[in-house]
Amino acid sequence: MNISSKVFQSAIINKTNVRRIASTVPRCSAQSERKVPLSSQAQTQSNSPSSSEQRKPVVPSEYRFVYPEFLPDPKLEWRNPIREKLERMDMLNRRKHIDIPEFYVGSIMAVTYSEPYSAGKVSRFVGICIDRDRCGLRARFILRNVIDFQGIEVEYEMYDPAIQKIEVLRLEKRLDDKLYYLRDALPEYSTFDVNMEPELLPEGAPVPVNDIKVKLRPRPWLERWERQNLKGVENIEEHLKEKHILKAKARETPWEKYDLMKQYRKTIPEEEQKEIYAEVYSQLHQLELARKKMKRKRTFIKPTKLA
């Protein structure tokens, strides 16, 4: 395969990625599609054991969204297969002790954390995930909440061993990839009840997209939000003057979405992604199954209401 066809392929992959994030339905359909070949493969397996040895585990296609930190940094100068392998081993070992659930930017989460400065206690912070980035053991996310009229943001490293528990209280996505604009929005948009009950989604349901549009406070802002092409902001126009609009227009880069090389450099090629997820699939899948079993057990044993 020559380079241009690879580039083209990755571009197609990227396009499909974007579409999948934006819409809610395909996740479900992808699962149903997956189930059909699995069952057929099971049949062939019983018929011919020799072919089953060559068969690789079928990795669900949504893994790259559920476990994005297993993909290394696409910067070519920083890559090394052995380092990446060791890093993945460490991540899996940590995941055996802490359940890191599926979550996205916009999900409402609670993190229980123990600190040396309050030894013997644990602190629990509830907030909305406004960013999730970095890869490998460096993966992190930022939670934001307004507590006692004061906006609070806490950055957590996903593989920090001092984290006791990560819960997802409401699994959903927002219209944007990063929600830093909540810092300049009215406080009610980032205020969440500390004693919030987890909202359970039915099994196999698509992750809902919350299309709420927030209202920004008047200027001054922390960033020039008008230049960032935000979808989740309602009233950006009313705070802008003529010069802001003109400057934003001058700095637009509408051609970037057609820049195939740029996208190629920003992503890991699909073949490599498959290889990486095939390596960690069996362990991740076992962890998922164990988690499901635990959840079922909990629902049977724990009574919801007393008296």
Next chain:
Amino acid sequence: MSIAGRNSILLRTLLVDFSNLRLSPATQQIREYYHRPKLRNPYWFVRKTRAANEDNLTAENQDFIKERVHDKFGPPAIIKGVSTYQNAVQSLVKAEEREKVEWSPKLRRTGVLARKIGNYPLWLKNGKKIHTTLLHVVDNHVVRYIPPEEYKPTQKPTVHDVSKYGCLLVGAESTDPSLLTKEYCGLFKDSGVMPKKHLARFLVSPEAALSPGTPLNVTHFRIGDFVDVRGKTIDRGFQGVMKRHGFKGMPASHGVTKTHRRGGNIGAGGEKGRVWPGTKMPGHMGNRYRILKGLRIWRINTKYNVMWVQGNCIAGDTNSMVYIYDTILPLRKPQISPPFPTYFEDESEEALPEEIWYETVHDFKDPSITFAPES
């Protein structure tokens, strides 16, 4: 008289004339001034790689060369995370033949060649995050030992009293000899080691000498010990003072013109009216060897020959080669004997575990950290 006869007479007279002209030894000029010794490179500094042309080799010829290589060194194999050949070393010294030497703090062990493969964080048991660099010891073998009497380098290493130390040639990463020159391959001929991509010399005490073919692994170092790591810094080319020396530059506005990233004044007038030597100025940055000293080894993986070393500012890019030595910092030198002269895997009664963690580092296999109140 024929033409040929006349020519021969002419030639004879000419020869006689030349012999008369020859300078006698008494008239030879003798230069009285000091002859500077010629700074010869070590004998292993030879041209390494061949020209990349295929020499019009047919496919059959190429297969034949590959076959010959495989006949001699075995089929390609991945050993400890490095692609090498199965019988890359033929001259392993048996455990019975080795003589036992006692370690003392003044003795100098060999170092190893490693590849810097990246950085990632580890956590201590007290919850603190540390930055670590991963160093992959890649297929190291001793190629030759030159005893102190024979080792006479013209370019003196910066070691106190060089005459005490011998020189150990260590190679890393076996490679297909058909990619290398004949002279370079010749360096490995007597050692029984397959030609290596990288060669390095380490100064060692004669007691710490190793015989050719000895493998050097990451277990040469112990967990918790301190090492010095030498690498070649990233070549950044000609840089200004802001990047090269961290100058502050000058304001972007307020009437400043044409001096935003310039160094400013470089000297005073009067008696000292000149540029003093050593003044920080723009120039070439990077591409020189630098040693980072006193780095603790936090973790070792014996399966992949990888060590996790403190810090993420080891010189060089990811995937570049570095040299690892025992530290020379006096307070961080080992107090108890390290594996001396190196760790032999065949000698040890029980194999080392795959993962070795320093006592204060949190193992990812352990449960989460909780802090108990001090009672």
